[in-house]
Amino acid sequence: MALKTEPFVINVGPQHPSTHGVFRMRLTLDGEVIVDVEPVLGYLHRGIEKLAEGRTYTQNIPFTDRLDYLASMSNNLAYVLAVEKLAGIPVPERAEYLRVIMAELQRIASHLVGVGAFLNDCGAFMTPLLYMFREREKILDLFEMVCGQRLTYNYMRIGGVSHDIPAEFLPALDRFVTTMPGFIDEYDQLLAENEILLARAKGVGILPEELAINISASGPVLRGSGVRWDIRKADPYSVYDRLEFDIPTGSVGDCYDRYWVRIQEMRQSVRIIRQAVEQLPPGEVRTEVPHLLHPPEGEAYGHIEAPKGELGFYLVSDNSIAPYRFHVRAPTLINLTALRDMMIGWKVADAVIIFGSIDICLAEVDR
């Protein structure tokens, strides 16, 4: 006789250690198998887009720090690029290089948290995360040298960066760049063939290539599915066209591929920083821009390859001191669209891993 069963609804979150913030998943389960997922968002919605429409272009830079707070430098960069495009402001070459160095350091820092937290989700509790934080700490020290902050940097300015780097920065960066590849090897040695990681991440939560494109995924989620698409190569901004690097891609699109792409991207970032330091020219770091900027009427979309995907800012100007419309193309919100497709059919224990492999930051998702 067949047993009469019913689907069972379980709420994961909003307060749950694996949700990396305040995020709720309504899982519908058939036994242990996930049959439906509904992400419930908005617990961290602060209305940043609305707030930004009432503040000047310069005052909005600190707001961008508070989107994806694990990658504030990248957010600063995307926003100032959009404003510069809107107002047609040139940027000194030295500032462009400094921006690239900061953005790549930020990519390493963000991926370290992403990978560390992902391994936490896999069950390797805290040890890998602390290994990752050991190196992230050094990056934060570097950022502290240039802008005095360790989380919300507010370093980029419209037309350049706020300060030139202090004398001790380049030697410290050199030490970091020399030692970092060894640390990445260490992670690889500890993790790449680790039984726990292989068993829990390989073949789990597959996102096929075509679906990844259709769902507008970006960043490591898109590249993990085998799509060779990186804004730094496809639509180079700043001075990325002068730097050599590869785009690592996965083959299957499972959680392991997304993890692997992040590790490889850290290696590429180190490579980019090395070249940027070699080519770093002397000179000004900031173009003189009026305090109250009045960009001409019009609109601009500026986008960059942020650590978590394509981060874009769409700005509309009505020639006043505040943007008429300020929209953030948040990569992690759009990557979350793929969550349902990746999760259905997997066990409830895999839910946390699949979710962790997207590497989201709720402050950016909810804005």
Place this chain on the structure above:
Amino acid sequence: MTLAFSGEEIASQVEEQLPGSIVDSSQDSLVVNSESWLAVATFLKDTPGLDFDYLTSITAVDYYDYFEMVYQLTSLKHNHSLVVKTRCYEREKPKLPSVVSLWRGADFQEREIYDLMGISFDGHPNLKRIFLWQGFQGHPLRKDYL
């Protein structure tokens, strides 16, 4: 470098296939009649040579007289991009066709616009507020919401 198509260039191609669908075109963008938008979107996505397979971003802007939807389309295959706009002149119950059937990446973004700007999307599979709670009054990103 991503090749940004001028609106005029694409407008002539679209007009040939779907006469009367284009309202306006400029160097930066293409403005499409809201009734023909879904047909134009299908044309842009499926025509060989255009292949706009990737919907980068959607947003809406409130210009008081009308709402303007801005679609940033990209083709990963050919590395080119296009900005398409469509307008909605209704303020009480604005309604536009949903593009989720073409690009599923529109799902959360259309819900966000519905939530914050109050535009409904016909054919969206799960249109409800995404950030604010059910029962919230008003749509904060509208210019007349203070």
